[in-house]
Every structure is written in structure tokens, then in C-alpha cells.
Amino acid sequence: MNRKEISFWEQSAFLKPADFLVIGSGIVGLSAAIDLKTQRPGNRIVVVDRDALGFGGTTRNAGFACFGSPSEVLSDLQSMTENEVLELLTMRWEGLRLLRKNIGDNELGYSPCGSIELFTSQDQEVYENCMHQLPYLNELLKPITGTPPFRATANLDTFNFQGFKAGIDNTQEGSIDTGKMAYSLRAKALRIGVEIFNGIEVKSINSHGTNCTVELQYGELKANQVLVCTNGFTKQLLPKTDVQPARNKVLLTSEIPTLNWDKTFHFNEGYFYFRNVGKRILIGGGRHLDETWETSTAAVPPNVTEALQNLLSDKILPNTHYDIDFEWTGYLGIGRQRKIELSSPLPNVHLAVRMGGMGVAIGSYVGQQVAQSALDHF
Ligand SMILES: Cc1cc2nc3c(=O)[nH]c(=O)nc-3n(C[C@H](O)[C@H](O)[C@H](O)COP(=O)(O)OP(=O)(O)OC[C@H]3O[C@@H](n4cnc5c(N)ncnc54)[C@H](O)[C@@H]3O)c2cc1C
Known part of the structure; x- marks a missing residue:
């Protein structure tokens, strides 16, 4: 649909400028949105996802609340320094702690x-x-x-x-019960006032220095800060990313x-x-x-x-x-590097991708980190 076919009402109610736009409604995107809304309740936080339920890893994973088996840690120590491995393990551990705190063990089906x-x-x-x-x-x-x-x-x-x-x-x-986790994260985000739109694909991101315009499958959306939480699919938006x-x-x-x-x-x-x-x-x-x-x-x-x-x-x-x-x-x-990619590839654009096989563990922590990066530039 081209821009001229968007109704005035759609543009003025749904596609009006956002303070923070999160692309991807997986565990990272929703955790970031919840964190932003909690810290800035007066700001407009919008999450868009191209799929109806957000068919990334978040609704399809195996529900292991894990941070590393002995052979995995030893294998990581072959390709990373001890400090890098410790940093990764700490992120996973902290991520699990945050997820349990934010959602609650009962709502997560945590065992x-x-x-x-x-x-x-x-x-x-x-x-x-x-x-x-x-x-x-x-x-x-x-x-x-x-x-x-x-x-x-x-x-x-x-x-x-x-x-x-x-x-x-x-x-x-x-x-954990993966379905309960994904459902509860979404419910919490909506409850505190995050706006979530599914079925909208982001085609490109243009950073203008002070704000950004994101070209959508339907029209466009301006945002002060854009958070890219699209994990394995990121190359379609930012082709140079190692994921x-x-x-x-x-x-x-x-x-x-x-x-x-x-x-x-x-x-x-x-x-x-x-x-x-x-x-x-x-x-x-x-x-x-x-x-x-x-x-x-x-x-x-x-x-x-x-x-x-x-x-x-x-x-x-x-x-x-x-x-x-x-x-x-x-x-x-996944990428050539095992580490999470947390960076700002363009002014006011913040990237949080490459979760590897333990995104459930790490996702809440990474969401919090990328939210902080966006807040620091707002
Ligand atoms: C089968 C399987 C089993 C797993 N088991 C475990 C496990 O037991 N424990 C564990 O810790 N981890 C597990 N993982 C990994 C974990 O699920 C992921 O690391 C984690 O869900 C990643 O979350 P995310 O938010 O980064 O990305 P995702 O959940 O992949 O979300 C990215 C979202 O971005 C959206 N998107 C992408 N491109 C666009 C675009 N251009 N415009 C709009 N939206 C877009 C997608 O639709 C998607 O919803 C598993 C993964 C899989 C696939």
C-alpha cells in the first residue's frame, strides 16, 4: 500500500510520531518496551512486528531456563577469553533473574x-x-x-x-512454559500502555541525526529513537550486521x-x-x-x-x-561472534541482536540494556 492510500485517521491515530519505536515483539523487544514505559510513562512507546504472533524464537523455543552446561562453558572458553565467558554467563544469569522478577514464576510456569x-x-x-x-x-x-x-x-x-x-x-x-512467558510479556506491555501493532513489516530505517523515519509496509512512522530487536532477521534491515x-x-x-x-x-x-x-x-x-x-x-x-x-x-x-x-x-x-550485538549502527538507532541459543535467559537483560542506550540518546 503506498503512502497516499493511508487514511488520514490511520496516520493521525496509529502512525503519529513515537518517542521510541521498537522493531520486533520478541522477548528482547517487549522487555525493552516494558522497561522504557516503566521509566518514561508519559512517552509514546510503539512496538511493531511483521508477524501475527511474532513468529521469532520467542514463541517457538523449548523453554529451557538455562545458562550453560559444563561442556558448553568449556567450549566457549576455547574461543573466548575467561572474562568474555564470565560476562556472557552473568548476562544469562541476570536475564533469568529479571525475567522471573518482571513476570513472576507463576505466570512464567517456572520450575x-x-x-x-x-x-x-x-x-x-x-x-x-x-x-x-x-x-x-x-x-x-x-x-x-x-x-x-x-x-x-x-x-x-x-x-x-x-x-x-x-x-x-x-x-x-x-x-518455563514458553507460551505463558510470551503471552505474559505481551499482556504486561499492553497493560502499562505500550502500543503493539502486529502484521506490519519494517522495510527500512532512515536516521536523520535528530530523529528517524521508518518505512513500513503501510506508510511510515517517525520516532525519536528506534530499537532494532529483530534477532536472526536483522540483515534485511541492516545488511552489515554479523547475524x-x-x-x-x-x-x-x-x-x-x-x-x-x-x-x-x-x-x-x-x-x-x-x-x-x-x-x-x-x-x-x-x-x-x-x-x-x-x-x-x-x-x-x-x-x-x-x-x-x-x-x-x-x-x-x-x-x-x-x-x-x-x-x-x-x-x-547467530553470528561469527558468540557475543550479543549491542550497538548503535546509525544515530538514534539501537541494535540488540544475536541471542544465540539462550535468548530466553539473556533476553530480559539485553532488553534492559538496549532501552538504556535509547534513553541515553533521547
Ligand atoms: C526451536 C528453538 C528453541 C529454542 N530454545 C531455547 C531455550 O530453550 N532456551 C533459550 O534460552 N533460548 C532458546 N531459543 C532461543 C530463543 O528463543 C531466542 O534467542 C530468543 O527468543 C530471541 O528473542 P528475540 O526477541 O531476540 O528475537 P525473536 O523472538 O526472534 O523476535 C524477533 C521478532 O522480530 C520480528 N521482525 C523481524 N524482522 C522484522 C521486520 N523487518 N519488521 C517487523 N518485525 C520484524 C519477527 O517477526 C520476530 O517476532 C530457542 C530458539 C528456537 C528457534
């Missing part, structure tokens, strides 16, 4: 169930290395979590898995009457993960199995789905009857 990193006999060397480094990792994390988070899993037999030889507990991780979409697939089983545990599990350095959702099992990951698919919009290759199905039938639920009730994919935002 402090803990997690277990699992190892097969092929992973013996990785397991031994993790166990060897456990005292160091516990010392590293204790100042953040307040308590040493890792210990060898006492008894894996209670889960009736097959083929997992050992585990390491992270007592400080948990799970790209990376897909993850998730399966959810039917209810299994005999399932009697509440826990989250990771293995293969976090590339595979599963948990219970009530009496169902959710399993996801496998993006490393096909790197071309990972960053494309092509159909899910059969080997990714097969790998998840085989893990369910052979290792997690052997000799158990179940159906697959739901399967879906969603997009992460």
Missing part, C-alpha cells in the same frame, strides 16, 4: 527443576574432561550463581533412558501416563536437548547435522527429524508408546 548434561559411551573423553574441570568451573560460576552449580549426577537409572552412561547436574537451571538466522526443529510427544520426572537435559554440547512438558517430552536441536539447511528457509531435511525421532525411540523413551502431537521450527540469531 526450578535443574538440568543434566548427558554423555554416551562415545562421549567418554568429553565427560572425563568435564569432570576433571568441574572444580574450576564451579569456582568460576560461584560468584555469579552464589553456589557451585555443577555436580556429578547421582543416579541416572531413575529416568529409564538407554545409552546414556553418565551425567552432570546443573542445580541452578530450570524450565544470520539458524533454524532449530522441535518435536512434542503425546502424553505419556507413566512419565514421572521434571527435568531438562542437554547433550552434544547443547546441540540436542529434551525436557518434559507435563507428561509430554519435548525434544529439539540437530541444527549441526545440516549446515546449509540451518541457515536457509528450505524444508527441514529428513535427517534432522529422523535424528530427533531416533533419539526419542532408542534412548529417551525405549519400549514406550507415544505419538508426535506437534512439530515446528523456529529461528535463532
Whole structure:
């Protein structure tokens, strides 16, 4: 629709200038909007999202309230300095704390169930290395979590898995109900007066030094400050950003009457993960199995789905009857760098993207940081 076809009423009521315009209604965008409105109740805060429900990672993730398993932290220490790793872990920990404070454990469906990193006999060397480094990792994390988070899993037999030889507990991780989180964030933003418009795609951002004009699929919107919270999709707006979409697939089983545990599990350095959702099992990951698919919009290759199905039938639920009730994919935002991108690529334009696989943990913290950057320039 071209600008002349916008009605005067649409322009004067909906598309009138905003003080802060947030692009993307995921956890980062909504957290930023809530923070801005809380600090500046008199300002107009608008969130636009191109999708009806905001089909980014926020409404499609697995609901792990996690900050790092031993092998993931050790792998990060290979490519980042200890200080950079500590900074990332602190952001995740702080993000989870903020999310729980802002929404409330009940509204989040939060369970402090803990997690277990699992190892097969092929992973013996990785397991031994993790166990060897456990005292160091516990010392590293204790100042953040307040308590040493890792210990060898006492008894894996209670889960009736097959083929997992050992585990390491992270007592400080948990799970959330992703649907409740996304719904509650949105409800809170609307309740405090944030305006959210879905089904509006931003086509381009023009910064004029003192303010910005954002070209929308329908007309345009002027804003003093623009916050770009589009994660994996950011290159369409800011092509030089080091971020790209990376897909993850998730399966959810039917209810299994005999399932009697509440826990989250990771293995293969976090590339595979599963948990219970009530009496169902959710399993996801496998993006490393096909790197071309990972960053494309092509159909899910059969080997990714097969790998998840085989893990369910052979290792997690052997000799158990179940159906697959739901399967879906969603997009992460990853880049060459593992760090979050928090920057101002243009005057009065603030970027908060590249959440990686732990955006649930980190999102509220990053939202608060990008809101502060916009406030500092307002
Ligand atoms: C299958 C899956 C499982 C995951 N599991 C976990 C987990 O268990 N724990 C965890 O911590 N993290 C997990 N993640 C990662 C986490 O979900 C993401 O890191 C997080 O949701 C990112 O939030 P965000 O707000 O940055 O981006 P998103 O939620 O992706 O939101 C970005 C929004 O921007 C909108 N948008 C994009 N471009 C435009 C445009 N041009 N105009 C208007 N709107 C636009 C999109 O529609 C989207 O709604 C998972 C991700 C996936 C895909």
C-alpha cells in the first residue's frame, strides 16, 4: 500500500510520531518496551512486528531456563577469553533473574527443576574432561550463581533412558512454559500502555541525526529513537550486521501416563536437548547435522527429524508408546561472534541482536540494556 492510500485517521491515530519505536515483539523487544514505559510513562512507546504472533524464537523455543552446561562453558572458553565467558554467563544469569522478577514464576510456569548434561559411551573423553574441570568451573560460576552449580549426577537409572552412561547436574537451571512467558510479556506491555501493532513489516530505517523515519509496509512512522530487536532477521534491515538466522526443529510427544520426572537435559554440547512438558517430552536441536539447511528457509531435511525421532525411540523413551502431537521450527540469531550485538549502527538507532541459543535467559537483560542506550540518546 503506498503512502497516499493511508487514511488520514490511520496516520493521525496509529502512525503519529513515537518517542521510541521498537522493531520486533520478541522477548528482547517487549522487555525493552516494558522497561522504557516503566521509566518514561508519559512517552509514546510503539512496538511493531511483521508477524501475527511474532513468529521469532520467542514463541517457538523449548523453554529451557538455562545458562550453560559444563561442556558448553568449556567450549566457549576455547574461543573466548575467561572474562568474555564470565560476562556472557552473568548476562544469562541476570536475564533469568529479571525475567522471573518482571513476570513472576507463576505466570512464567517456572520450575526450578535443574538440568543434566548427558554423555554416551562415545562421549567418554568429553565427560572425563568435564569432570576433571568441574572444580574450576564451579569456582568460576560461584560468584555469579552464589553456589557451585555443577555436580556429578547421582543416579541416572531413575529416568529409564538407554545409552546414556553418565551425567552432570546443573542445580541452578530450570524450565518455563514458553507460551505463558510470551503471552505474559505481551499482556504486561499492553497493560502499562505500550502500543503493539502486529502484521506490519519494517522495510527500512532512515536516521536523520535528530530523529528517524521508518518505512513500513503501510506508510511510515517517525520516532525519536528506534530499537532494532529483530534477532536472526536483522540483515534485511541492516545488511552489515554479523547475524544470520539458524533454524532449530522441535518435536512434542503425546502424553505419556507413566512419565514421572521434571527435568531438562542437554547433550552434544547443547546441540540436542529434551525436557518434559507435563507428561509430554519435548525434544529439539540437530541444527549441526545440516549446515546449509540451518541457515536457509528450505524444508527441514529428513535427517534432522529422523535424528530427533531416533533419539526419542532408542534412548529417551525405549519400549514406550507415544505419538508426535506437534512439530515446528523456529529461528535463532547467530553470528561469527558468540557475543550479543549491542550497538548503535546509525544515530538514534539501537541494535540488540544475536541471542544465540539462550535468548530466553539473556533476553530480559539485553532488553534492559538496549532501552538504556535509547534513553541515553533521547
Ligand atoms: C526451536 C528453538 C528453541 C529454542 N530454545 C531455547 C531455550 O530453550 N532456551 C533459550 O534460552 N533460548 C532458546 N531459543 C532461543 C530463543 O528463543 C531466542 O534467542 C530468543 O527468543 C530471541 O528473542 P528475540 O526477541 O531476540 O528475537 P525473536 O523472538 O526472534 O523476535 C524477533 C521478532 O522480530 C520480528 N521482525 C523481524 N524482522 C522484522 C521486520 N523487518 N519488521 C517487523 N518485525 C520484524 C519477527 O517477526 C520476530 O517476532 C530457542 C530458539 C528456537 C528457534
